[in-house]
Amino acid sequence: MKSTLLLPLALALVLATTALAQQAAPKPTPPRPGGIPADAAWHDVTTWGVEGRGWADQERKKWFDRLPAKAEGKVTAAVWGLSRDSAGMMVRFKTDAKAIYTRYTLTKTNLAMPHMPATGVSGLDLYARDTDGKWKWVQVTRPGSAKVETTLISDLAPGLREYAAYLPLYNGIESLAIGVPAGAQFEGLAPRAEKPIIFYGTSITHGACASRPGMVHTAILGRRFDRPVINVGFSGNGRMDAAVGDLLAEIDAAAYVIDCLPNMGPADVTAKCVPLVKQLRAARPNTPIVLVEDRRFTNDWITPGKKKFHDDNHAALRAAYDQLQKEGITKLSYIPGDHLYGDDTEGATDASHANDLGFMRQADVFEPVLRAAMK
Incomplete structure (x- = not known):
């Protein structure tokens, strides 16, 4: 009779202990997109500038437009629309980071064309100088949506070096930031x-x-x-x-x-x-x-x-x-x-x-x- 009474009590104790353990366990922090650590240091490229952005001292409708605002209505409507693409722009920076991240928002959701991949239309393309000062390719993003947040490259060889990232060719940019792990040295290089x-x-x-x-x-x-x-x-x-x-x-x-x-x-x-x-x-x-x-x-x-x-x-x-x-x-x-x-x-x-x-x-x-x- 005693054992019959003890079994329900033991079962209740096990269930209660399990419930308490589940309540006490901390909820895991959801990982950031692209394997980016939560404490990554982000740098807005507009704070130091990009090359290939002519008429830099003149008013823009959007910061990453290729032509100044005054061009609207002077050039054809087609030229004005196409000038919103960031073709030819390139941002330079120095870092000793072992990984480089990027976060950017595109102006158009059409990321590719039938004869041109998303890497060219909407990608961010990274180069670096080698020890002889020669530019060499590193990596390119593979956009899957108009909002991109990803690790561009990881497991980099140690050392401080200069990088250059080319902006999308047939898409525009609303915002662009470069990220590095916390504690890494970083310097944005002016045009x-x-x-x-x-x-x-x-x-x-x-x-x-x-x-x-x-x-x-x-x-x-x-x-x-x-x-x-x-x-x-x-x-x-x-x-x-x-x-x-x-x-x-x-x-x-x-x-x-x-x-x-x-x-x-x-x-x-x-x-x-x-x-x-x-x-x-x-x-x-x-x-x-x-x-x-x-x-x-x-x-x-x-x-x-x-x-x-x-x-x-x-x-x-x-x-x-x-x-x-x-x-x-x-x-x-x-x-x-x-x-x-x-x-x-x-x-x-x-x-x-x-x-x-x-x-x-x-x-x-x-x-x-x-x-x-x-x-």
Whole structure:
């Protein structure tokens, strides 16, 4: 009888003890996204600035816009909309951290395009200088939503080094912070004072279809020259517009690269190239200006109509260049387009837009011309 009474009491005691243990146990702290420690130190990049953000002293609608607020209503609506993308911007910093985190919010929820991955459209692309001072790739984010909070890289080799993070090409940024573990040394590096190379162009200059932001030829050349660049590429809308020329003329550049032919026909080139060059030359008498023929579609060997279009476009730009030289315009250089993507038909994603190989080849063609122009 006693054992029969003790069994319910023992069971009740066990249940009560279990309940108390469950109540006393602390709730686990939910992990932060991307394996980021809760005490990570965050640094807002707007507090020290980004390169590739021209007209930096002028009012912006949004901090990461490429054009100043006054451009709205002066440039076309399409150009203004595309200027909200952060293409060409790059933030530098030094740290001895063993891991680097990032937290940013994108302006658009469309993170990728059918012919361009999210890493290029919306990714943050990290480089670092090695012990010889050479820029080398580190890692890129893989955005899955408009809000990104992730570990960019971990298990880094010890040492203080300089990093550069390229911002998204075909998306805009609302906010951006770099994070490091608590106690790590961190210094935001202000934009360099050297004159920038300005690239005015089309969707290709804008960055289509690089796999990541650091693989556009403008970024590649920025690393090779170790100099700031400003990307004024507007997808489908790089058309040698005078309103854009007015803005370009405000910046004391190392060189102006005019690469608009993919969005223009021969008649437009004839009508607009000479006035644009004269507009820039009047404002900046000593700044080198480089005219670039459009690349050839990589399948124009089998599409005669496209081949003729390129032939005619190239001839129109060459005629404008010859006219400018005859009129005494100096410090003017010229880049032919036939070999910009190479000669094996492998340099484009969709015949028109460069892949990473095509961008590297473009940089190889541009580099000697720019070096000679900027001597």
